[in-house]
Amino acid sequence: MNARRLWALCRKESYQIVRDPSSILIAFILPVALLFILGYAVNLDSAHIRLGLLNQDGGAAAQRLAATLRATPSFEVKTAASRAALDDMLAHGRIRGAVIIPDDFSRGWQRRAGAIQLVTDGAEPNTANFIAAYVQGAWLRWQQAEGEEHAQAAPPAIDLRQRVWFNPSAESPNFLVPGTIAIVMTIVGALLSSLVVAREWERGTMEALLATPVSRAELLLSKILPYYVLGIAAMLLCLLVAVFVMGVPFRGSLWLLWLMSSLFLGNALGMGLFLSTVMRTQFDAAQAALTAGYLPALMLSGFVFEISSMPAPLQWLTRILPARYFASTLQTLFQAGVIPSLLWFNAASLIALGAFWLWQTVRKTRRTLD
Numbered sequence: 001m002n003a004r005r006l007w008a009l010c011r012k013e014s015y016q017i018v019r020d021p022s023s024i025l026i027a028f029i030l031p032v033a034l035l036f037i038l039g040y041a042v043n044l045d046s047a048h049i050r051l052g053l054l055n056q057d058g059g060a061a062a063q064r065l066a067a068t069l070r071a072t073p074s075f076e077v078k079t080a081a082s083r084a085a086l087d088d089m090l091a092h093g094r095i096r097g098a099v100i101i102p103d104d105f106s107r108g109w110q111r112r113a114g115a116i117q118l119v120t121d122g123a124e125p126n127t128a129n130f131i132a133a134y135v136q137g138a139w140l141r142w143q144q145a146e147g148e149e150h151a152q153a154a155p156p157a158i159d160l161r162q163r164v165w166f167n168p169s170a171e172s173p174n175f176l177v178p179g180t181i182a183i184v185m186t187i188v189g190a191l192l193s194s195l196v197v198a199r200e201w202e203r204g205t206m207e208a209l210l211a212t213p214v215s216r217a218e219l220l221l222s223k224i225l226p227y228y229v230l231g232i233a234a235m236l237l238c239l240l241v242a243v244f245v246m247g248v249p250f251r252g253s254l255w256l257l258w259l260m261s262s263l264f265l266g267n268a269l270g271m272g273l274f275l276s277t278v279m280r281t282q283f284d285a286a287q288a289a290l291t292a293g294y295l296p297a298l299m300l301s302g303f304v305f306e307i308s309s310m311p312a313p314l315q316w317l318t319r320i321l322p323a324r325y326f327a328s329t330l331q332t333l334f335q336a337g338v339i340p341s342l343l344w345f346n347a348a349s350l351i352a353l354g355a356f357w358l359w360q361t362v363r364k365t366r367r368t369l370d
């Protein structure tokens with residue numbers, strides 16, 4: 001390998017990046033846009049849930065329970081005059097759940113036998129689960145207040161104190177934004193590198209390049225190194241936007257973040273370069289990179305969907321996806337800090353997968369026009 005030749009090729013590729021607006025767009029504009037879209041649009045928190053309320057009992061206990069439901073911050077309570085009106089609101093999607101207080105609730109509560117009915121919209125299971133949990137919490141708060149008021153509540157046998165680790169505010173963006181960065185870097189790395197060799201074939205410059213005394217290793221490194229620098233710059237931009245604009249805390253180590261990002265970029269750039277080597281047009285290479293990189297990373301990396309809840313064949317498939325290990329690494333570094341056992345396992349997996357993609361690229365790269 002000739003260092004002077006390699007430097008000349010890297011400089012030539014860098015000039016190509018600067019002259020091509022699409023490379024700058026993919027490296028710096030696309031990551032920020034996707035970070036905001038996925039970071040804010042994909043939100044697992046439920047706030048201002050529309051809840052219907054039918055109070056068939058005019059007693060004091062029923063009124064206080066209704067007031068407790070209205071005071072719950074997550075609920076936007078809509079009162080119904082009848083069961084038919086409540087069913088109509090639920091059927092037309094104006095509410096996502098309904099609480100029905102029966103006409104004998106206050107009399108039953110005097111005997112400590114009161115009961116209410118909760119109806120939820122099962123078309124959205126996640127929202128239905130949130131409604132059930134919030135109503136249960138409001139029901140327990142009301143029981144505690146009623147017991148204290150009448151001095152009839154027995155002291156609890158167990159004192160339950162909840163403490164949330166790693167994400168004390170329990171905000172889903174703190175978990176989703178690091179995973180979003182992994183998806184964004186998959187797109188940036190695979191899409192950028194998928195165009196480089198295909199571009200040479202389309203523009204007819206590959207023949208001139210193969211006529212030079214450039215070795216296969218120099219050719220591949222000259223295509224990887226400039227885009228590696230561009231990928232690291234995109235990663236730094238994502239980190240700054242996540243921390244200082246979106247308010248996601250970062251508790252890990254910057255040098256570990258750089259190391260793991262470098263290992264992941266080896267995978268993404270290697271896969272993109274392999275596709276660019278196999279396919280001779282930029283359109284086909286870009287489509288293949290998005291299909292092979294973005295969709296599996298989005299669906300199977302654990303970014304949104306829990307891997308342990310997937311069928312066994314899909315769980316095994318996730319083991320060959322670099323985005324799975326990178327998403328786990330970013331979520332660990334952002335929320336928990338440095339956990340060596342987890343990080344080194346992810347690093348070893350990324351090294352193995354990266355070596356596979358780079359080996360496939362070297363195997364498919366030939367100094368011939370065939």
